[in-house]
Amino acid sequence: MFREHTKTVTIGNKKIGGGNPVLIQSMTNTHTEDVEATVRQILELEAAGCEIIRCTVPTIEAAKAVSEIKKxxxxxxxxxxxxxYRMAIAAMENGADxxxxxxxxxxxxxKIKAVVDVAKERNIPIRVGVNSGSLEKELVEKYHGVTAEGIVESAIDKVHMIEEQGYDNLVVSIKSSDVMMCVKAHELIAQKIAYPLHVGITESGTAFSGSIKSALGLGLILNQGIGDTIRVSLTDNPVKEVEAAKIxxxxxxxxxGGIEVVSCPxxxxxxxxxxxxxxxxxxxxxxxxxxxxxxxxxxxxxGPGEAKEADLGIAGGDGCGVLIKHGEVVRKVPEDELLSTLKYELDHWGGTGV
Incomplete structure (x- = not known):
């Protein structure tokens, strides 16, 4: 189902495209110049399941911080x-992947050539990003508004700018806050290029509304075999982005991997x-x-009947509850012991613990 013919791109110790698994990205919201705060957040995101992290580099100080952060x-x-463009060069010189x-x-x-020359010398991938909010005026006029077709044309134009410099170590990103426009744009561009695609619904909103919109958009796109990395963009702690992406x-x-929790209304x-x-x-x-x-x-x-397809479960009653394994009640416990009983089972699941 997935575009196995997509070009494989190596990003640090990860590979995307070419049939490799879809990876989860997020972005720090710290000042990149603050190495300690940025590292702390990245480690927290790593623990949550983030596989690629993006940091803003608006200053030379931020670019220099990249080399420290990577340690x-x-x-x-x-x-x-x-x-x-100077920030791009400085970031690469300081070890950006x-x-x-x-x-x-x-x-x-x-200036594009100057950036590409350094990327080429160090074999560093370039992600070409286009958002619907920054679509060129001439394309808005050509398509009578912001459209999926306009976004795709803009992205392909930017790809050609890099290709003209003799470089094709590229990842492409096209984003919109309009879910269905974003879906259509990905369907169109997937037919036109073979570069890996980073997928996301930009400016999707808070953890609640943003997760719903992202799940719909990403679900429709990924289910067609389109997409190599994803980010769930939320107005919240970036850890929430990773948690939503994993689900x-x-x-x-x-x-x-990871436990899927199902619960009844x-x-x-x-x-x-x-x-x-x-x-x-x-x-x-x-x-x-x-x-x-x-x-x-x-x-x-x-509860036991509804949980029969689960590997493990708990069901509450009036002051008590039961522990369920593979649809069978195996133990009755006081309500206030349900959580600790479940934790004990998980700690000893398969005899291996965590």
Whole structure:
């Protein structure tokens, strides 16, 4: 299903495209110049499952910080550049594993060439990024507004700017906050280029609305075999982006590992704080890397039956609850011991612990 003919691109210690697994990206929101804060956030994102991280590089100080940051992290670092070609060069000279630029806003052909020359010398991939919000005026006029066709034409034009310099170590990104426009644009560009695609719904919103919009858009795109890296862009802690991305990939069957929590909606039969319990369980299991399904059910009447497809589960009652394994009730425990009982089972799952 996936575009196995897509060019394989190496980013630090990761490979994308060419049938490789879809990888999760996020972006720091620290000042990159603050090495300690940036490293702390990247390590937190790594622990959450982030596989590629992007940092903004608006100053020479930020570019120089890249070399220090890379000493302490374990995933590839992408330098995000806007307007100043010198920042792209400085970031690469300081060890950036990839740079993200829009060739249309960093100057003329001579400045693009200067950036490409350094990238070529160091074999550093360039991510060519185009957003619907910055679509060129002539393309807006040509297509009578911001359209998927205009976004694709703009992106291909930027790709050609780099190719004309004799370089094709590229990743392409086309983003829009309009979900269906974004989907259509990816469908169009996937037919026109063979470079890996970084996929995301830009400016999607808060953790709640943004996760829903991203799940819809990314789901429609990825399910067609389009996309090699993803970012769920949220107005929230970047860790939330990674958590949402993991659920999207796992739901589509594109990622293994990590516990999938399923929980029933509350109803009149519920006699425990199911909402609170489900949130506690979801938080607790994030540190386990087992590939299993865990059910959190609100009543002991239908709970075992509803949880029969889960590997492990708990169901609450009136002051008590049950532990369920593969659809069978194996233990009855007081309500206040449900969480600790579940943790014990996870710690000893398969006899290996965490």
């Amino acid at each position: 302490y992290i374990h995933i590839p670092l992408v330098a995000d550049i806007h307007f100043d 990839k740079i993200r630029i829009n060739p249309g806003n960093i100057g003329g052909a001579d 999207i990939l796992k739901t589509l069957g594109l990622k293994k 509350t109803c009149g039969r519920t006699r425990i704080d199911l909402i609170g319990l489900a949130k506690q369980v979801e938080e607790m299991v994030s540190s386990y890397d087992y590939d299993l399904k865990l059910a959190v059910m609100g009543c002991v009447v239908n």
